Amino acid sequence: xxxxxxxxxxxxxxxxxxxxxxxxxxxxxxxxxxxxxxxxxxxxxxxxxxxxxxxxxxxxxxxxxxxxxxxxxxxxxxxxxxxxxxxxxxxxxxxxxxxxxxxxxxxxxxxxxxxxxxxxxxxxxxxxxxxxxxxxxxxxxxxxxxxxxxxxxxxxxxxxxxxxxxxxxxxxxxxxxxxxxxxxxxxxxxxxxxxxxxxxxxxxxxxxxxxxxxxxxxxxxxxxxxxxxxxxxxxxxxxxxxxxxxxxxxxxxxxxxxxxxxxxxxxxxxxxxxxxxxxxxxxxxxxxxxxxxxxxxxxxxxxxxxxxxxxxxxxxxxxxxxxxxxxxxxxxxxxxxxxxxxxxxxxxxxxxxxxxxxxxxxxxxxxxxxxxxxxxxxxxxxxxxxxxxxxxxxxxxxxxxxxxxxxxxxxxxxxxxxxxxxxxxxxxxxxxxxxxxxxxxxxxxxxxxx
Amino acid sequence: xxxxxxxxxxxxxxxxxxxxxxxxxxxxxxxxxxxxxxxxxxxxxxxxxxxxxxxxxxxxxxxxxxxxxxxxxxxxxxxxxxxxxxxxxxxxxxxxxxxxxxxxxxxxxxxxxxxxxxxxxxxxxxxxxxxxxxxxxxxxxxxxxxxxxxxxxxxxxxxxxxxxxxxxxxxxxxxxxxxxxxxxxxxxxxxxxxxxxxxxxxxxxxxxxxxxxxxxxxxxxxxxxxxxxxxxxxxxxxxxxxxxxxxxxxxxxxxxxxxxxxxxxxxxxxxxxxxxxxxxxxxxxxxxxxxxxxxxxxxxxxxxxxxxxxxxxxxxxxxxxxxxxxxxxxxxxxxxxxxxxxxxxxxxxxxxxxxxxxxxxxxxxxxxxxxxxxxxxxxx
Numbered sequence: 001x002x003x004x005x006x007x008x009x010x011x012x013x014x015x016x017x018x019x020x021x022x023x024x025x026x027x028x029x030x031x032x033x034x035x036x037x038x039x040x041x042x043x044x045x046x047x048x049x050x051x052x053x054x055x056x057x058x059x060x061x062x063x064x065x066x067x068x069x070x071x072x073x074x075x076x077x078x079x080x081x082x083x084x085x086x087x088x089x090x091x092x093x094x095x096x097x098x099x100x101x102x103x104x105x106x107x108x109x110x111x112x113x114x115x116x117x118x119x120x121x122x123x124x125x126x127x128x129x130x131x132x133x134x135x136x137x138x139x140x141x142x143x144x145x146x147x148x149x150x151x152x153x154x155x156x157x158x159x160x161x162x163x164x165x166x167x168x169x170x171x172x173x174x175x176x177x178x179x180x181x182x183x184x185x186x187x188x189x190x191x192x193x194x195x196x197x198x199x200x201x202x203x204x205x206x207x208x209x210x211x212x213x214x215x216x217x218x219x220x221x222x223x224x225x226x227x228x229x230x231x232x233x234x235x236x237x238x239x240x241x242x243x244x245x246x247x248x249x250x251x252x253x254x255x256x257x258x259x260x261x262x263x264x265x266x267x268x269x270x271x272x273x274x275x276x277x278x279x280x281x282x283x284x285x286x287x288x289x290x291x292x293x294x295x296x297x298x299x300x301x302x303x304x305x306x307x308x309x310x311x312x313x314x315x316x317x318x319x320x321x322x323x324x325x326x327x328x329x330x331x332x333x334x335x336x337x338x339x340x341x342x343x344x345x346x347x348x349x350x351x352x353x354x355x356x357x358x359x360x361x362x363x364x365x366x367x368x369x370x371x372x373x374x375x376x377x378x379x380x381x382x383x384x385x386x387x388x389x390x391x392x393x394x395x396x397x398x399x400x401x402x403x404x405x406x407x408x409x410x411x412x413x414x415x416x417x418x419x420x421x422x423x424x425x426x427x428x429x430x431x432x433x434x435x436x437x438x439x440x441x442x443x444x445x446x447x448x449x450x
Numbered sequence: 451x452x453x454x455x456x457x458x459x460x461x462x463x464x465x466x467x468x469x470x471x472x473x474x475x476x477x478x479x480x481x482x483x484x485x486x487x488x489x490x491x492x493x494x495x496x497x498x499x500x501x502x503x504x505x506x507x508x509x510x511x512x513x514x515x516x517x518x519x520x521x522x523x524x525x526x527x528x529x530x531x532x533x534x535x536x537x538x539x540x541x542x543x544x545x546x547x548x549x550x551x552x553x554x555x556x557x558x559x560x561x562x563x564x565x566x567x568x569x570x571x572x573x574x575x576x577x578x579x580x581x582x583x584x585x586x587x588x589x590x591x592x593x594x595x596x597x598x599x600x601x602x603x604x605x606x607x608x609x610x611x612x613x614x615x616x617x618x619x620x621x622x623x624x625x626x627x628x629x630x631x632x633x634x635x636x637x638x639x640x641x642x643x644x645x646x647x648x649x650x651x652x653x654x655x656x657x658x659x660x661x662x663x664x665x666x667x668x669x670x671x672x673x674x675x676x677x678x679x680x681x682x683x684x685x686x687x688x689x690x691x692x693x694x695x696x697x698x699x700x701x702x703x704x705x706x707x708x709x710x711x712x713x714x715x716x717x718x719x720x721x722x723x724x725x726x727x728x729x730x731x732x733x734x735x736x737x738x739x740x741x742x743x744x745x746x747x748x749x750x751x752x753x754x755x756x757x758x759x760x761x762x763x764x765x766x767x768x769x770x771x772x773x774x775x776x777x778x779x780x781x782x783x784x785x786x787x788x789x790x791x792x793x794x795x796x797x798x799x800x801x802x803x804x805x806x807x808x809x810x811x812x813x814x815x816x817x818x819x820x821x822x823x824x825x826x827x828x829x830x
Binding site for chain 1: 490498504505579621708769823
């Protein structure tokens with residue numbers, strides 16, 4: 001069974017430095033970190049102390065709200081430091097790696113032979129349940145819920161987004177096993193969205209409802225696909241898992257090991273040879289960045305340029321991130337740069353007040369300049385062009401700013417995640433931070449409605 | 451431009467944090483941001499941003515207004531000299547028009563921006579660019595002999611009550627430029643209406659008649675202007691409103707760049723034409739008999755449809771709502787024009803009226819979306 005979806009709205013931003021489909025060797029780092037801040041809404045309850053030894057798959061911390069949700073070590077080594085911030089908030093658990101990994105054995109099994117509880121238990125034990133996220137609220141799912149469907153998007157349409165078909169080459173079997181495991185967790189279907197314009201192994205995956213998706217970014221966002229296939233209503237729970245997460249879960253069943261190593265794209269105009277590297281979640285990227293990218297005057301982003309997190313050049317790869325983007329910082333004054341059509345050659349704009357539309361195929365070297373200043377919301381009709389969901393984005397944002405819960409509910413807050421508003425961040429004339437506003441709105445809903 | 455930048459950084463030193471004039475930072479920032487796009491980087495949210503900003507959008511509107519403004523300046527001289535039977539050489543007309551119009555523009559910008567900056571300093575926020583457009587619109591919709599001090603008072607009222615009282619740019623429910631005109635219209639009626647004000651010096655020189663086409667029609671007399679004159683703009687009227695051709699050039703710029711909503715413009719046209727057709731069918735008086743398509747050419751109809759109704763802040767904000775909003779504006783503009791003999795120009799009233807109803811229109815459009823969501827929940 002297969003289904004077609006055409007996403008009409010959206011925007012593709014082409015950037016210089018797309019990762020080539022090659023993989024270069026990367027060395028093992030001396031340090032790895034698990035950052036509780038990667039998991040929105042999770043308050044960590046530590047299971048280790050500084051100086052303790054951990055193997056791959058050993059629990060590092062639990063979720064304070066639900067101790068079935070565990071977070072495990074991606075590497076074998078010794079806990080070197082618990083980094084804390086204001087009010088003793090845990091920022092990172094840093095592990096000094098040993099030269100070789102010992103894996104904790106979770107036992108192999110065929111997920112299709114197991115019942116729901118057994119599958120769930122195994123995923124929870126290994127720490128790979130962190131890959132299972134839920135809508136509404138865009139947080140880690142509650143294992144006690146029974147979702148009406150599970151969604152996996154096998155392609156990324158964001159600028160400099162990784163190619164999962166390439167990144168998961170050789171892990172096809174693990175991916176299939178992961179899908180098989182997911183089918184046990186829902187009464188509904190496991191929907192696998194594949195890029196309609198490209199033939200990949202994803203189309204041949206069994207036990208999933210294959211959905212061919214066509215269109216511009218955010219066609220690859222799982223939120224766009226959920227809205228088309230099975231929109232989230234009040235009270236619904238829908239789960240989503242990233243393709244790398246599916247492979248991690250599959251590998252767990254095939255080999256009994258929790259393997260957080262994945263192919264990660266190093267991309268962006270400041271990277272010398274943009275391509276893929278094999279890295280573990282939480283791996284230190286200092287040597288990788290210093291060897292392969294221009295660090296001076298650059299911003300290193302764990303994730304893509306629209307939704308990623310700014311990190312230092314000596315920092316760690318984020319848990320969910322499959323791309324590291326390095327782009328130049330702005331730091332420039334532009335004389336009369338606000339005149340219409342000025343700077344069209346080097347600065348992309350989706351608006352026709354720039355000549356950028358004459359050059360749709362051009363790859364831009366964009367920097368981090370805000371290209372203006374934050375202003376009151378004036379221009380209307382622009383957000384609707386890049387949000388394919390059946391919602392009124394401007395009105396929803398205003399409801400979030402006003403903390404008006406009833407309005408937020410009515411206008412579809414349950415259907416959105418911050419990443420669905422990433423393009424609104426990009427295109428809006430008033431330079432408002434739409435993703436942050438949506439995140440605050442979702443947090444308010446968690447607090448008030450749950 | 452490094453030299454200029456360094457010079458400016460030196461000048462603004464006392465305004466920076468810890469400086470002597472720290473409080474007045476928004477004032478210097480407003481000049482800084484006009485000269486240079488500031489070197490602000492993204493922090494949180496998307497790391498890259500579109501090249502467009504509010505200043506660029508506002509300046510695009512100003513560019514779109516330029517044809518109407520330059521023709522308006524020329525027409526000031528043309529109307530004046532032609533009625534006196536003097537030479538109407540382009541240069542003479544332009545110089546006369548500039549001499550009459552530029553003081554109005556200066557007063558409008560000077561007074562309006564001064565208030566905006568004062569509010570920004572008082573509230574410690576940045577100056578928004580909204581007034582760049584309002585400040586240009588206001589003199590363009592006034593009669594040319596409107597005394598400057600009255601213009602200044604109208605601007606003060608528009609910015610204070612029309613805008614800042616609601617929270618500044620982006621929060622106002624009425625179009626500020628139209629508030630200025632409405633204030634002037636009701637406060638200084640002799641200078642804003644009648645048959646003496648629409649051509650320069652009409653009130654002081656007997657040979658000059660300052661009557662507009664709509665004024666003549668309301669008085670029940672025939673008009674002596676050709677349709678071509680109406681289209682090109684060689685007729686008496688407010689400074690910027692007479693030339694439909696110049697306004698259409700502006701409309702093309704706004705529609706092409708996407709800055710002005712083509713839905714509102716088209717809707718207004720449809721609404722106006724429909725009402726005009728209805729009146730033509732009834733045909734009771736001169737104004738009703740005036741051909742419907744000529745209604746769209748005279749008075750402030752075209753100017754209002756292109757530059758006033760499309761104000762995104764005071765207009766409807768949903769795409770469906772923009773159609774309804776536009777159609778109703780056109781509808782009411784012609785209706786007020788025909789029914790109210792004392793006030794033949796209905797565009798201003800129609801737009802202000804629909805400004806009030808724009809949130810209601812949006813409310814019902816959005817309610818459709820909410821209903822769809824609730825039905826889905828029921829079905830599930």
